[in-house]
Amino acid sequence: MKPDLHIQKLAERIQELKKERKAVILAHNYQMPEVQDIADYRGDSLELSRMAAKSDAKVIVFCGVYFMAETASILSPDKTVLMPDKSAGCPLANMITAEDLRELKRRHPKAVVVGYVNTSAEVKAEIDICCTSSNAVNVVLSLKDAEEIIFVPDKYLADFASKRTGRRLIAWDGYCPTHVKILPEDIVRSIRLHPHAKVIAHPECTSEVVALADETLSTGKTCDYVRKSDTKEFIIATEVGLVYRLQKDNPGKKFYPASELAVCPNMKRTNLEKVLWSLEEMKDEVRVSDEIRRKAKKAIDAMLAL
Ligand code: 13P
DSSP states (O other), X not given: XXXXXXXXXXXXXXXXXXXXXXXXXXXXXXSOHHHHHHOSEEEOHHHHHHHHHHOOOSEEEEESOHHHHHHHHHHOTTSEEEOSOTTOOOTTGGGOOHHHHHHHHHHSTTOEEEEESSSOHHHHTTOSEEEOTTTHHXXXXXXXXXXXXXXXXXXXXXXHHHHHHTXXXXXXXXXXXXXXXXXXXXXXXXXXXXXXXXEEEOTTSOHHHHHHOSEEOOHHHHHHHHHHOSOOEEEEESOTHHHXXXXXXXXTSEEEESOTTOOOTXXXXXXXXXXXXXXXXXXXXXXXXXXXXXXXXXXXXXXXXX
């Protein structure tokens, strides 16, 4: 069978089974093109969390990485949250454990704790308020009365939020191994090749890359910005999967990945075969224990209430 026909057959079978199972398919903006194409909703971490909570589907097939499916399950414990490949983790989320954070809290007993959504449920259970890359600045701004603020685990997102808000943040030393592959020289070279393009960086990029960007935005906000902008060319400094979505949604504009090396191996674990198997066999389910879920949900709800 020709590859395109194979993809089409898989996609058709997925759509049939999705109806039978009363399922909804959510795909993060970094997923492979064919996975984005069969999804009901594509989005950034915050958009997908909101979608998962709002949907009346019984089953959520989450095409993303583990902490995202876990967040969906925390918000919707009555739904069955499936991951086509449960081994798709997030190295950034794995850079801090709940015990690491308890120890940091012991050293700063008065601090309010902001935790990036890229954390395990156990870590979320230890934080006061969650944030994503699209609302980190507003979350920090909302903590006007806090004497001290701990921000975990991404040091670059912390630096970005600190510079935008003028608040000193006690940051954890975590980072995304995919975003740090984008170097300042990649941006300089891209600008030389495409002098009329605007540079949009994700806030997980290094501070040097962010300093060279015209805008620093989450993947979802990048989609909004590009759609509304009169500019026709963009250099995209984030995981390369976003370029597929941007190009598909904006055929009249041009997008250049700042670095072809920025590929998240975990985001690329999900493919159509795995999506189909997960619907056929109703696995792998992602669940969080009730005690952790209740505590983690408080931190997510605090963010969603903003
Ligand atoms: P967004 O929320 O901007 O999609 O980012 C998610 C992420 O994990 C980036 O590495």
